[in-house]
Amino acid sequence: MASKVQIALVLPDLLGTYGDFGNAVVLEKRMTWRGIPAEIVPVRFGEPVPDSCDIYVVGGGEDTAQTLAVRHLRDHPGMQRAASRGAVILGVCAGIQIFGEKFTRADDVTHPGLGLVDSSSHAGGSRAIGEVVAEPVDGLFEGLLTGFENHQGRTVIGPSARPLARVKVGTGNDGSVEGLVQGRILCTYLHGPVLPRNPQIADLLIEWATGTKPQPLDLEAVTRLRQERAKAAGV
Amino acid sequence: MSSKLSQKMGLGAGGMIGGRIALKLDPQALAHLTSGRRVALVTGTNGKTTSTMMLSRAVSALGEVATNHGGANMPDGHVTALSKQQEAPYAVLEVDEGYFPEVVRASNPSVAVLLNLSRDQLDRVGEVRTIERNLREALNTVTGVVVASCDDIMVTSAARDCARVIWVSTGTGWHNDAASCPRCGDPIRWQGEHWHCTNCDLARPKPDWVTGDGFLITPRGERVELSLRLPGKFNMANAVMAAAAAAEMGVAVPDAVQRLRTVSNVAGRYRTIQRSGRRARLLLSKNPAGWSETLTVVRESAHPAVLAINAHEADGRDLSWLWDVPFEQLQGRRVIASGERATDLAVRLTYAEVEHTIIPDPLEAIDAMPVGDVEVIANYTAFRDLNARSADGE
Numbered sequence: 001m002a003s004k005v006q007i008a009l010v011l012p013d014l015l016g017t018y019g020d021f022g023n024a025v026v027l028e029k030r031m032t033w034r035g036i037p038a039e040i041v042p043v044r045f046g047e048p049v050p051d052s053c054d055i056y057v058v059g060g061g062e063d064t065a066q067t068l069a070v071r072h073l074r075d076h077p078g079m080q081r082a083a084s085r086g087a088v089i090l091g092v093c094a095g096i097q098i099f100g101e102k103f104t105r106a107d108d109v110t111h112p113g114l115g116l117v118d119s120s121s122h123a124g125g126s127r128a129i130g131e132v133v134a135e136p137v138d139g140l141f142e143g144l145l146t147g148f149e150n151h152q153g154r155t156v157i158g159p160s161a162r163p164l165a166r167v168k169v170g171t172g173n174d175g176s177v178e179g180l181v182q183g184r185i186l187c188t189y190l191h192g193p194v195l196p197r198n199p200q201i202a203d204l205l206i207e208w209a210t211g212t213k214p215q216p217l218d219l220e221a222v223t224r225l226r227q228e229r230a231k232a233a234g235v
Numbered sequence: 236m237s238s239k240l241s242q243k244m245g246l247g248a249g250g251m252i253g254g255r256i257a258l259k260l261d262p263q264a265l266a267h268l269t270s271g272r273r274v275a276l277v278t279g280t281n282g283k284t285t286s287t288m289m290l291s292r293a294v295s296a297l298g299e300v301a302t303n304h305g306g307a308n309m310p311d312g313h314v315t316a317l318s319k320q321q322e323a324p325y326a327v328l329e330v331d332e333g334y335f336p337e338v339v340r341a342s343n344p345s346v347a348v349l350l351n352l353s354r355d356q357l358d359r360v361g362e363v364r365t366i367e368r369n370l371r372e373a374l375n376t377v378t379g380v381v382v383a384s385c386d387d388i389m390v391t392s393a394a395r396d397c398a399r400v401i402w403v404s405t406g407t408g409w410h411n412d413a414a415s416c417p418r419c420g421d422p423i424r425w426q427g428e429h430w431h432c433t434n435c436d437l438a439r440p441k442p443d444w445v446t447g448d449g450f451l452i453t454p455r456g457e458r459v460e461l462s463l464r465l466p467g468k469f470n471m472a473n474a475v476m477a478a479a480a481a482a483e484m485g486v487a488v489p490d491a492v493q494r495l496r497t498v499s500n501v502a503g504r505y506r507t508i509q510r511s512g513r514r515a516r517l518l519l520s521k522n523p524a525g526w527s528e529t530l531t532v533v534r535e536s537a538h539p540a541v542l543a544i545n546a547h548e549a550d551g552r553d554l555s556w557l558w559d560v561p562f563e564q565l566q567g568r569r570v571i572a573s574g575e576r577a578t579d580l581a582v583r584l585t586y587a588e589v590e591h592t593i594i595p596d597p598l599e600a601i602d603a604m605p606v607g608d609v610e611v612i613a614n615y616t617a618f619r620d621l622n623a624r625s626a627d628g629e
Binding site: 068 | 417
């Protein structure tokens with residue numbers, strides 16, 4: 001690891017539709033506040049993707065932006081190289097779709113994905129929009145997963161991956177499970193600021209990246225927000 | 236009568252209900268009510284209400300103008316406004332971007348003003364590229380003139396193929412939604428103020444009107460001072476768009492500017508209220524582009540700030556956009572997080588390292604500030620409620 005934990009914010013200009021920058025900020029702050037030096041490395045469209053970062057954060061985008069992003073990541077396979085040596089990757093919304101073997105867009109065109117995880121995605125009949133609450137699978141993290149979804153895609157997970165959580169409210173991948181985990185790659189349909197609302201997942205990613213379980217960090221506003229949103233979703 | 240009834244029953248301001256009934260009785264009401272008038276439509280993501288008010292003031296140099304100045308910008312609001320001023324030979328209407336195609340079909344506008352396009356209420360309005368395509372189709376049917384910003388890639392794409400376009404360089408830019416070309420999906424490259432697609436022929440058109448710092452330059456090269464009462468660069472952009480549209484309607488530029496200068500209070504926005512020894516300036520911001528612009532206005536003072544966030548249907552239920560607003564700019568200032576979703580905002584402020592407290596009621600938040608000046612920035616329904624509750628406090 002370099003002297004600072006490097007968080008690659010991947011293609012914020014293409015995959016930044018839903019405040020995805022927030023996830024990188026949360027990782028950076030939660031480390032620096034605990035004395036772990038960390039920095040955000042934005043990788044913009046047209047720039048090569050470094051393979052030396054510790055954490056990669058990939059956000060959501062519209063169809064054309066998503067296709068363009070896949071093309072770019074294929075031409076500059078730094079993130080895939082990093083994945084093969086065990087770098088931590090968070091894929092949000094579009095992330096879950098483009099990381100898989102293939103994804104079919106709303107216009108019925110099928111695109112090859114990056115093949116980082118064992119999944120495939122297709123367009124669902126209806127757009128899933130609204131609050132989501134889901135229960136973690138296999139004690140992967142503590143507390144409920146909570147967030148907001150707005151996507152047309154549906155994702156089927158193959159045997160090499162496992163679901164992140166079971167849906168209590170909302171749609172997630174397919175109405176029953178939400179997100180996926182494969183090695184140190186974690187994907188979710190809960191878009192944008194999923195880490196601000198789910199600090200336990202932020203800390204899990206930090207633990208994977210640094211090899212040490214981080215100190216507890218209680219932020220009053222975050223605790224309050226989690227309670228309020230779970231209550232609003234009727235859980 | 237129905238709008239009075241609506242007000243009496245406490246259903247709302249009465250800006251829509253009359254129109255809603257009229258449209259039920261006559262689905263062609265909008266076409267009938269616009270027929271025989273010269274119509275200007277104003278749409279875009281930010282600045283619609285202000286630009287519409289500026290343009291209607293400017294066009295009033297020519298005669299009576301029917302306009303929906305209260306911000307009721309869907310067809311029922313248009314019908315209500317037009318019904319109230321049946322004799323007015325001119326109509327200047329603010330149009331919600333989602334309803335723009337329908338209103339264009341019904342009203343055959345002489346001038347269509349397209350201000351800007353950025354992401355706004357993604358769960359309700361949809362994604363910006365879909366809006367761009369719908370606006371492009373609608374604008375292509377406009378037989379009058381389209382006034383459009385050439386500094387906005389989405390707007391340029393939507394307006395470029397129209398029969399007659401007046402391009403305005405507004406000098407404002409939120410480019411975060413347009414890294415890739417809306418036409419072909421390839422990257423956009425910026426060189427100073429110029430931009431072009433690296434693949435297809437979409438590029439910044441040469442502007443006819445140019446916005447400077449406090450002035451505008453007309454297509455004939457005349458420099459006109461703006462001297463607006465409204466703050467911020469974005470209001471200069473609104474003013475130049477309005478002046479260019481007014482010129483197309485037949486108003487002399489000096490007359491137009493003199494009239495739009497008189498705008499100081501747009502549906503309660505920029506109003507200052509006095510409360511318990513505090514002077515609070517009310518600013519409305521609805522989406523990341525709007526908040527970014529408003530924060531630059533607020534940054535000119537060191538006053539404490541109350542920020543109020545709701546997430547009703549009209550605001551958009553999804554608050555992910557809070558992470559796209561550079562709240563870090565408020566570091567070191569006294570801030571209160573307010574509104575029904577004050578806690579979402581508080582989390583954002585926590586990570587922006589802006590010290591703050593939470594007081595959900597915006598009026599109580601104002602009262603909790605030190606005596607003196609306070610900046611209040613609120614999103615749509617938070618602003619509307621605050622404005623209604625402080626109506627007599629002016």
